[in-house]
Amino acid sequence: MIEIGLIGIGIGLAxxxxxxxxxxxxxxxxxxxxxxxxxQPELRxxxxxxxxxxxxxVEALPIFAIVISFLLLGQM
Numbered sequence: 001m002i003e004i005g006l007i008g009i010g011i012g013l014a015x016x017x018x019x020x021x022x023x024x025x026x027x028x029x030x031x032x033x034x035x036x037x038x039x040q041p042e043l044r045x046x047x048x049x050x051x052x053x054x055x056x057x058v059e060a061l062p063i064f065a066i067v068i069s070f071l072l073l074g075q076m
Contacts, residue, residue, distance in 0.1 A: 007076055011069045018065035025058035 033051040037044050 004076055007072055011072050014065050014069040014072070018062035018069075021065075022059055022062035025061075026055055029054045029058055 029051055033047050036047045
């Protein structure tokens with residue numbers, strides 16, 4: 001019975017921390033891209049391309065954490 005409760009706490013922590021980490025990561029990528037565009041406006045296109053590649057890479061880790069939390073949910 002205690003194991004089920006601990007698995008539930010693990011699921012909640014994994015999902016919650018993944019959401020927070022994903023939001024912070026995307027905010028950092030976008031903020032740095034905007035800072036680069038502000039400094040050198042002529043590089044807007046290449047910086048935007050790098051940003052659009054970087055955002056999914058940053059989001060990959062939280063998606064893996066959500067998948068793991070769903071797998072743990074299946075263990076309950």
